[in-house]
Amino acid sequence: MNRAMHPFLLPPEPDAPFPPAELALAEPDGLLAVGGDLSPVRLLNAYAGGIFPWFSEGQPLLWWSPDPRMVFRTDGVRLSSRFRRELRASAWTVTADTAFAEVMRACATAPRPGQDGTWITAGMQRAYGELHRLGYAHSVEVFDGAQLVGGIYGVAIGRMFFGESMFSGRSGGSKVALAALARALCGWGWPLIDAQVENPHLLRMGATHLPRDTFLARVRALVQEAEKEPAGSWTRRFGRWPASALAASAAV
Incomplete structure (x- = not known):
């Protein structure tokens, strides 16, 4: 996978770890991963790693950690x-x-x-x-x-x-x-x-x-x-x- 172009694809398990936020894309700024779900364990793991979900209706789940914050x-x-x-x-x-x-x-x-x-x-x-x-x-x-x-x-x-x-x-x-x-x-x-x-x-x-x-x-x-x-x-x-x-x- 070309890290200059593509976010990570999250596995289906809710407790699967996120990739380090430092690996987020520069363009679009902060896009780190796609997929997963909004289960409590995944959301809490995301926030604890400096990551948050942000997506529109009809889009896949997108996870972000922009720089700067x-x-x-x-x-x-x-x-x-x-x-x-x-x-x-x-x-x-x-x-x-x-x-x-x-x-x-x-x-x-x-x-x-x-x-x-x-x-x-x-x-x-x-x-x-x-x-x-x-x-x-x-x-x-x-x-x-x-x-x-x-x-x-x-x-x-x-x-x-x-x-x-x-x-x-x-x-x-x-x-x-x-x-x-x-x-x-x-x-x-x-x-x-x-x-x-x-x-x-x-x-x-x-x-x-x-x-x-x-x-x-x-x-x-x-x-x-x-x-x-x-x-x-x-x-x-x-x-x-x-x-x-x-x-x-x-x-x-």
């Missing part, structure tokens, strides 16, 4: 001064793991400039719903009363959070969800949020690039701390607090 430091999410002033009067509240399926559905249906359709297919929603049931996939929700107005979801292993998608049902909803997630993780001693690929909105909020080798080294160390950070619901640990609490500082 977009990340947030959990102490480095930025909210503008204007937005923080608006938050001081906000009645929104923030929770975790109280509406995971609803957040995923909202992310799947949110319009995105330059994109036709969604990669968050029904199969993806079922797969991550199972990871949520097992305590590995989590959501942060932003509510205005009983109405869900923003959210983010992703996968946590050890002390590493891999962000997948976020949405705004009202202006600023996704900003609040991301900033609240970062604030909680920073307080727990989790240093990074994986943001996968470059996006102008994420850059404005403080995302930075890491060379893939650096990212993989960080991930491989952080996921080893699973004994200190076992899987489980975040609802009680995260608590319920006002979005206005995020108005205090520019970096979460």
Whole structure:
């Protein structure tokens, strides 16, 4: 197989190891493997190796590890001064793991400039719903009363959070969800949020690039701390607090 042209073909066994992410293609950037399934064991093996699935309806499963990698430091999410002033009067509240399926559905249906359709297919929603049931996939929700107005979801292993998608049902909803997630993780001693690929909105909020080798080294160390950070619901640990609490500082 010519590694300059072709991704790896994954074997059918869900627990079959992934090839090292360092072997991902340069063009398209980060494409590593094709095939397999979305079973919990395969998804967890992928994330632990710095790899994530990303494909459209009708495509085979595609697995990626781009170089460089977009990340947030959990102490480095930025909210503008204007937005923080608006938050001081906000009645929104923030929770975790109280509406995971609803957040995923909202992310799947949110319009995105330059994109036709969604990669968050029904199969993806079922797969991550199972990871949520097992305590590995989590959501942060932003509510205005009983109405869900923003959210983010992703996968946590050890002390590493891999962000997948976020949405705004009202202006600023996704900003609040991301900033609240970062604030909680920073307080727990989790240093990074994986943001996968470059996006102008994420850059404005403080995302930075890491060379893939650096990212993989960080991930491989952080996921080893699973004994200190076992899987489980975040609802009680995260608590319920006002979005206005995020108005205090520019970096979460």
